[in-house]
Amino acid sequence: MVDYSKWKNIEISDDEDDTHPNIDTPSLFRWRHQARVERMAEMDQEKDEFKKKRQSFQARLIDVKERISKKEGDEEALKKELEKIEAEGKELDRIESEMIKKEKKTPWNVDTISKPGFEKTVINKKAGRKPDENLSEEEREQRMKQFVKENEKLCKQYGMLRKYDDSKRFLQEHPQLVGEETANYLVIWSINLEMEDKHELMAHVAHQCICMQYILELAKQLDVDPRACVSSFFSKIQHCQPEYRAQFESEIAGFKGRIQKRAQEKIQEAIIQAEEEERKERLGPGGLDPADVFESLPDELKACFESRDVELLQKTIAAMPVDVAKLHMKRCVDSGLWVPNAADLEGDKKDDDDDSDDAAGGKEKTDDDKSESAAKEEPIYTGVSTEDVD
Numbered sequence: 409m410v411d412y413s414k415w416k417n418i419e420i421s422d423d424e425d426d427t428h429p430n431i432d433t434p435s436l437f438r439w440r441h442q443a444r445v446e447r448m449a450e451m452d453q454e455k456d457e458f459k460k461k462r463q464s465f466q467a468r469l470i471d472v473k474e475r476i477s478k479k480e481g482d483e484e485a486l487k488k489e490l491e492k493i494e495a496e497g498k499e500l501d502r503i504e505s506e507m508i509k510k511e512k513k514t515p516w517n518v519d520t521i522s523k524p525g526f527e528k529t530v531i532n533k534k535a536g537r538k539p540d541e542n543l544s545e546e547e548r549e550q551r552m553k554q555f556v557k558e559n560e561k562l563c564k565q566y567g568m569l570r571k572y573d574d575s576k577r578f579l580q581e582h583p584q585l586v587g588e589e590t591a592n593y594l595v596i597w598s599i600n601l602e603m604e605d606k607h608e609l610m611a612h613v614a615h616q617c618i619c620m621q622y623i624l625e626l627a628k629q630l631d632v633d634p635r636a637c638v639s640s641f642f643s644k645i646q647h648c649q650p651e652y653r654a655q656f657e658s659e660i661a662g663f664k665g666r667i668q669k670r671a672q673e674k675i676q677e678a679i680i681q682a683e684e685e686e687r688k689e690r691l692g693p694g695g696l697d698p699a700d701v702f703e704s705l706p707d708e709l710k711a712c713f714e715s716r717d718v719e720l721l722q723k724t725i726a727a728m729p730v731d732v733a734k735l736h737m738k739r740c741v742d743s744g745l746w747v748p749n750a751a752d753l754e755g756d757k758k759d760d761d762d763d764s765d766d767a768a769g770g771k772e773k774t775d776d777d778k779s780e781s782a783a784k785e786e787p788i789y790t791g792v793s794t795e796d797v798d
Contacts (some may be wrong), residue, residue, distance in 0.1 A: 451511070458503065465500055469493050555589040563593045567613045575619065576642040583635045591620045595667075602671035611664055618660050619645070696743035705736060713745065 472490045475481060543551070556563075562582050569575045579586055594617035601610035623641045627634035645656065687697055702713065712721035725733050740746040 451514075454507065458500070458507065462500055462504075465493065465497055469497065552589055552592065556593060559585060559590075560593070563590055564597070566590070567594055567597060567616045569616065570612075572642050572646050575616065576638060579638045583638075586620070586623060586635045586638060588624065591617055591624065594620065598667045599671050599674065602667050603675060610667060614664050614667060615660055618656070618663055622656070622659075691743075696739060698743040698745050701739050701743040701745055704739070709736060 469490075472486060472493060476483065476486050476490065559582075562585055566575065566578055566582075566585060569578060594613055598610050598613045598617060601607075601613060619641070622645075623637050624634050626637045626641055630637065644652070648656070690699070691697060702710065705713070708724050709721070712724055725737065728736075737746065
């Protein structure tokens with residue numbers, strides 16, 4: 409059976425049953441409340457003082473018992489002190505019992521009838537976005553390399569997924585992929601696929617890349633960690649309005665167009681780089697390109713190199729003005745089209761059929777191979793020596 413007696417004696421400051429019409433009721437309420445607050449403060453002070461006495465009693469009791477057990481000092485005196493402390497303990501027990509009875513008899517009031525269940529309110533909040541780190545380009549590149557080294561296989565698995573539910577589940581199982589590093593990796597992979605003419609696969613990876621970028625953008629708008637937006641994005645994209653779907657598809661189409669443009673640029677850059685490396689490899693000892701030099705030669709000299717006719721070359725050079733001949737032959741030597749004194753380098757390895765060419769002064773390169781050279785040991789025409797050509 410429920411005992412309701414504790415509700416019969418409740419002290420209320422604004423109880424008007426016993427107030428007189430000539431008494432200022434609000435002032436009376438304030439006096440009553442102030443008196444109650446003072447009584448409660450006195451009781452709290454008594455409790456604090458009693459607590460201190462109890463702590464002091466416990467400390468002295470433990471100290472005396474330890475001294476008796478260790479037989480430190482006069483044993484009789486210690487026993488008398490112990491009896492005195494135990495008597496104090498009994499008195500403290502009596503006082504505590506009286507305080508408990510007094511507290512039970514104290515009427516309830518608005519300050520003691522209830523207690524707060526919570527001292528603070530905690531609102532669950534999604535984790536905030538990580539602040540942008542002030543990293544240098546080298547540090548960002550190093551972090552990207554480390555991420556790719558650890559997660560490249562997972563990034564490719566995500567890029568190959570076809571269904572939204574599978575992508576959502578995969579990112580939730582591997583939350584480290586939800587970040588800019590994965591988006592950057594997918595961009596690079598898309599460009600490489602387009603350069604390899606794998607257009608359909610590029611289009612699919614581009615779709616997955618845009619999904620990741622949408623997650624990052626959603627996290628930026630909400631100012632939360634991107635990992636907290638994975639479920640929200642995939643739920644939204646699966647049940648979105650037609651306008652949102654059209655915007656999403658438009659973003660994918662624009663992204664694929666940028667990927668194709670960048671792939672073509674990289675292909676052109678690779679072609680130009682390959683041509684430049686090839687040109688550097690075929691440069692002559694003077695740093696000139698034999699192809700460029702050959703195209704700049706007069707038609708009669710071109711005919712000599714194309715026909716590989718050394719005798720015709722000698723006649724053509726002899727018929728030209730000295731300064732023009734020196735200019736063209738020096739450019740031929742600097743580009744490697746003509747190699748002076750080749751006989752000294754080849755020694756006696758040439759056959760008797762080549763002796764005539766050696767005596768004439770060298771061997772020439774043709775336009776077909778740009779690598780075959782002609783050497784000359786004597787002046788190729790009157791008035792110009794090999795030293796002048798060099």
